[in-house]
Amino acid sequence: MITRRPRWTSYLGIGAVTGGVAVFLALVGMVETFSRRQIIVGVISLGHALLLLTGLASGYAAGRRAGRPAAALGGGVLAGAATGVVVAAFVVLGTSVDFRHMFVASSPGLYDILTFARGRAGLPLVVLAWTLVSVVGAGLALLPATIRRPAFAGAVTVIFLGLFQELLQLTLQEGTVQTLLRGFLFTGDGLLPRGALTGFAVAAVGSIASWRWGATVRGRARSMPPRSRRISAYTALLLAVIILFYLPRIVGEFPSQVLVFVGLFTLMGLGLNLEVGFAGLLDLGFVAFFAIGAYTVALLTTPEKYAIAQFSFWLAVPVALVVSLVAGVFFGLPILGIRGDYLAIATLGFGEIMRLLVLSDFLKPWLGGSRGIINLPKPIIFGYEFKEFGQLFWITIVASAFIAFVAARLRDSRLGRSWMAIREDEDVAEAMGINTVTSKLLAYGIGGAFAGMGGAIFAVMIGSVFPHSFNLLVSINTLALIIVGGMGSLPGVIVGSLFLVGLPELLREFAEFRYLVYGAVLILMMIVRPEGLWPEAARARELHAEEAPAPAAEEALAAVGSDGEA
């Protein structure tokens, strides 16, 4: 391939794009909202970090394009300065014309953040700051991976420590060692610079260590005799169970609630994964099954009116599972013949029909309309009441583990293979003798049952059900998390729900921008990594089949594949 030296204007182009991104982040309100959360006390807030990230990105892009060190640094300077100029121009415009009646985020506070609270006098500083950060970004692009990877790990660790400082401090409240550690890393309201440096160093060293010796350790583990391998696997499982059992007590009440949410969305994700990931049926009305599970439990257990029975939770859950399974099959019947994107729209229609019907006066005498069904009793077993989130978390974990086990067994079964055949090519699958009708109906039914299980637990967790809890955004949320985790991949579902459900629930600031970020993530993932963060090996190969894979990419895929099998 002929490579041409990039012209200097192309660096300005990069700078204009990243500058545009920075202005976008400011106008959409992210910068100001996020700047309320400090990463390192008195040094940097999340809002500033976000802005600096645009500078880093511009330098990195310029550096990657240039290739040679001198050109890279020069390009980084140009791109960074251009980014800074765009931001400075935005500040000048925003402080001279008041367009706050249009852009709600365009407040004086925002411009204070952008100019480092120095007003117009800070503008040269803005350009300078972006240029410097961009040069650092360009430098990163030049550095070999051996340095870049530890630096990245360190930065991620610092951000993690800073963002979750409240949570970490809560868990480090008791015990001498903990208190000492806490005093060293944190002050009352955030991460200290020395804490940040320590975190960075530890993570960087860890990253280097795992890079140096990780392969050997993994290789040794693989060459262990099967018996001791099994023993170590069981030990790991036991450890995981013990940790999960004590997790709610360690982290406290609010994070436990978040954990329950993560568990519920894992259940939903496992169900949708079965439809989208295994069988290739894109279902945007998935929330309907979640609602069916929740309403079934509500109707069967509530002591209020609308009750149709007085079951205990433990009896109501199997009923809810069966009802949502049947609903899935019934819902699947009419849409058997619809494929691809038409299927997505049809299921979206079904989901909305369900929600509107439940909301309407028509079904109000049975389902309570928009006021919903309230006062659901908490689950009780042998006199032990699961009333706190920490206790409900155990139910969620047991249910998720059970469902994940079922999903894994299904994937490796004959039925799972027929789903994958249908996903690849329905006509060919049918020609090979697969009963596509039964397979697809089972995908809808079992997927629906999984979501119904999630709905059942959701109902007792909230203690009431309202139609407003079951809108399209839940479906989109679930879709986003299985795509981020990797379609068809089971560990991917957990990774996805930790990132996409856990993070925004823990960081309230994120919640406001949740769907904005989801939208961007969906697009980005489709363009950059359609197989997801934790892909299933076959799926990754298939999605990259059309490109002639570069050797590095092939190696990476091979590594992922062998990891998955190990």
Place this chain on the structure above:
Amino acid sequence: MRRSFWQRFFSPITLFLWAFRIVVILAILVGSFRTLTAGKYAGDQWIDVIVFGLSQGSIYALIALGYTMVYGILRMINFAHGEIFMSGAYTAYFVAAAFLSSGFLNRNPVVSLLVVIAVAMATSTAIALLVERIAYRPLRRAPRLVPLISAIGASFFLQYTFRGFFGAGFQAYPDWNVLKGEVVLAGIGVLRTQAVAIVGALFLMTVLYLFVMRTKTGTAMRAVSEDMEVAAMMGIDVDRIIVITFGVGAAAAGAAGVLYALVFRQVWFFMGFVPGIKAFTAAVLGGIGNIPGAMVGGIFLGLIESAGPILFLDGLGIPSPNQLKDVIAFVMLVMVLIFRPTGILGERLATKKA
């Protein structure tokens, strides 16, 4: 194993689908019969309902053009089209509000309305081109689910961008004084805003139809939708045509956004979602890829949605039937997709490609 016609006819699934069809048709017939015999609604009310249906139907039709043209060329549902519609209407709202506060709005109603519509069309086009460039173009050769998911992402990204920019609340669209009240046409009183929406939408649809059928670019668009590769071999710049298609469809959607805001008199960030899906329904109803079909489908859907609640549902004794007007539209959507995915007028596209 070949199954005979009768075996297939009596398979449980076919029977289930027939039962579904019969239930819906019976509900429509019984409901309409009982409403009409009960005589609860007077002639005037029916006329209002029909005019309202026509006005929202012609707006749906105008949005549907974008779906139909893009689908015709790329075989993909531009899921973000509803948001493109919203973005035009919302941005133009600020122009209209500025005109209102400066007094220009009522001093020069025609010019101001045209400017507002032009701004909406320009914004929608710009955003559609951005979306195409960023979210769709890199994925043109990817498996089919991939661009659809990217489009869903674009849709939510745009919604929440506008929410972040302009706030989460509703904004009341300014009223043009000349558009207040009714105009009497052939003895029928019609709200002026609705009349403007019908006339404006019909006019724009005609322009667009002529553009596609008569101009050289339009011919190229049709050639690309017929066969992209052959069109490229004939010297047509396919990328350019795709961009133009997105742009033209978005411009129609932007204009539709202003007309919609005139009729419903408010804008908010989520306003594009439901009309978007309904317009897609209209496009499928008329046979996707078929421009006159989209117009017919849109108007048909608008009428059904507006008359349906009181015609079918009231007769069945369902309380507050107007709550369920979206249900009617969605049931139409699902029924069309199940029973006649080629649309009422039949698909203009060769079936091998769909």
